[in-house]
Amino acid sequence: xxxxxxxxxxxxxxxRGEIADRAATLSARGVQPCxxxxxxxxxxxxxxxxxxxVAACEKAGIRSLRFDYPQDAAPAEVxxxxxxxxxxxxxxxxxxxxxxxxxxxxxxxxxxxxxxxDVDGFHAENVGRLxxxxxxxxxxxxxxxxxMLESAGVAVQGAEAVVIGRSNIVGKPMAMLLTNAGATVTVxxxxxxxxxxxxxxxxILVAAxxxxxxxxxxxxxxxxxxxxxxxxRLQDGPDAGKLCGDVxxxxxxxxxxxxxxxxxxxxPMTITMLLENTVISAERAARSRxxxxxx
Numbered sequence: 001x002x003x004x005x006x007x008x009x010x011x012x013x014x015x016r017g018e019i020a021d022r023a024a025t026l027s028a029r030g031v032q033p034c035x036x037x038x039x040x041x042x043x044x045x046x047x048x049x050x051x052x053x054v055a056a057c058e059k060a061g062i063r064s065l066r067f068d069y070p071q072d073a074a075p076a077e078v079x080x081x082x083x084x085x086x087x088x089x090x091x092x093x094x095x096x097x098x099x100x101x102x103x104x105x106x107x108x109x110x111x112x113x114x115x116x117x118d119v120d121g122f123h124a125e126n127v128g129r130l131x132x133x134x135x136x137x138x139x140x141x142x143x144x145x146x147x148m149l150e151s152a153g154v155a156v157q158g159a160e161a162v163v164i165g166r167s168n169i170v171g172k173p174m175a176m177l178l179t180n181a182g183a184t185v186t187v188x189x190x191x192x193x194x195x196x197x198x199x200x201x202x203x204i205l206v207a208a209x210x211x212x213x214x215x216x217x218x219x220x221x222x223x224x225x226x227x228x229x230x231x232x233r234l235q236d237g238p239d240a241g242k243l244c245g246d247v248x249x250x251x252x253x254x255x256x257x258x259x260x261x262x263x264x265x266x267x268p269m270t271i272t273m274l275l276e277n278t279v280i281s282a283e284r285a286a287r288s289r290x291x292x293x294x295x
Contacts, residue, residue, distance in 0.1 A: 003226070003256040006152045008144075012268035015147065016060055019275050023061035026282050031289065033282035034063040035093040035119065035274075036085045040078060040104070041071040046097045053095070056271045062278055065091070075104050079112055086114040092285055093119035093278035098169075116284065119277035122168070130173060133180045137277050142174040144269025145206060145227050146181070152258055154204065154225045157182030162198050164188045164215070164246070165208035170229055174206055195219070207246035217251030226252055226259040229266050 023033050035057055039050045050066065057064040067081055078096075085091050094117045100106050110122045118126050121139040129136035149156055161183040165171035171187060178185045188198050189209075199205055199219045207215045208229035220226060230246030245262030253259050260266055 003253040003259040004152075006148050006225075006227075006258055006260045006265065008148060008260060008265040008268040011148060011151050012272045015269075015272050016056070016275065019272070019279055020060045022279050022283070026279070026286055027061060029286055031282055031286040032063050032090075033061075033093075033279050034065065034091050035095065035278045036065040036067065036091050038067045038069070038078060038081065038094075038096045040069040040073050040097070041101050043099070046099075050097050053271055053274060056275060057278075060275050060279075062275060071101050072103075073101070075109070078104070078109065082109070082112045086112075086117065089285065091117065092281040093117055093274075095120050095274070117281060119274060119281060121173070121277070127168075127173070130176050130180075137280075138177065138273070139169060139173045140273040140277065141170050141208075141229060141266060141270045142177050143273040143277075144266055145174060145229070146177050147269060147273070148227065148260065148266070149204070149225070152225070154258065156204065159183045159203040160201050161185045161204040161206070162188060162202035163206045163208065164195070164199070165206075165210070165229070167208065170208040174208065174229075178204070178206075209246050211246055212244050213246070213248040215247040215252065217248065217255045220252055220255045222255055223257035224255075226256045227266065228260050228262050231262060231267060 026033055037050055037053060039046060054064045054066055069078060085094050094113050096109055111124060113123060115123055115125050118137050121137040126136045130138060161178045163171050163175050166187055166189045175185045175187045186198050188195055196219045200221050202221055202224055204225045205220060206227045206229060210230060212232035212234060226247055228245035228247040232244050234240050234242050234244055243263050
């Protein structure tokens with residue numbers, strides 16, 4: 001068996017085309033979607049992520065604002081900027097790039113973002129709404145995974161799903177989304193005993209543990225769908241410097257029914273869902289403006 005590849009680049013291009021059409025429609029009505037991004041410090045990876053997000057916005061017809069602060073920035077200064085962006089009706093999405101320097105209380109910063117502009121989906125109320133299967137901004141990476149499963153025709157309802165990783169950004173919201181879609185979900189993590197026992201039961205296996213090539217083919221149920229969320233840069237050996245996921249791709253693809261590659265899998269969909277959340281926020285603002293004007 002050789003697994004079918006779930007290509008995130010292809011799906012992302014299609015969805016971004018749809019997002020650009022929606023953004024153009026809004027702009028024609030006088031509401032241009034706008035995303036504000038705050039970057040604190042000079043972490044190279046964070047700088048790349050922010051640059052990619054800004055570039056993606058421009059291609060989709062979404063206005064982007066970028067605010068850069070030094071590593072030693074005072075939290076009060078950043079919080080004041082958040083208050084300004086919250087109050088600006090022309091800003092529809094606000095993103096604070098994580099991680100933040102140690103002088104910041106990340107929870108307090110995320111909670112300071114207006115709920116209706118929390119396009120990362122990290123605000124506690126959005127998380128609570130997601131847990132109740134109510135309308136909410138969904139964290140971008142898990143949301144992208146659900147889009148990929150849908151596009152690949154993977155049956156989620158009734159499936160056994162295993163999520164490796166319990167982070168607030170990926171693992172926990174991923175488990176909630178799968179549960180809401182009707183899967184029977186097991187969440188595994190660094191304290192789980194006999195991890196392979198759980199993974200071999202999975203019809204859908206989502207790896208988000210942050211360990212390169214950790215999941216091998218002998219841990220996978222034949223025919224399973226494997227979603228690799230990990231992005232790791234190898235440090236040693238003949239592949240040093242190359243990107244890889246949390247799944248050992250070559251051994252896994254010989255067993256799985258479908259699999260996402262790294263790069264070119266989940267990664268492109270994460271930014272895509274950020275763009276979609278921003279457009280959704282702008283669409284809500286346009287409806288509110290229309291209702292206020294009575295037109």
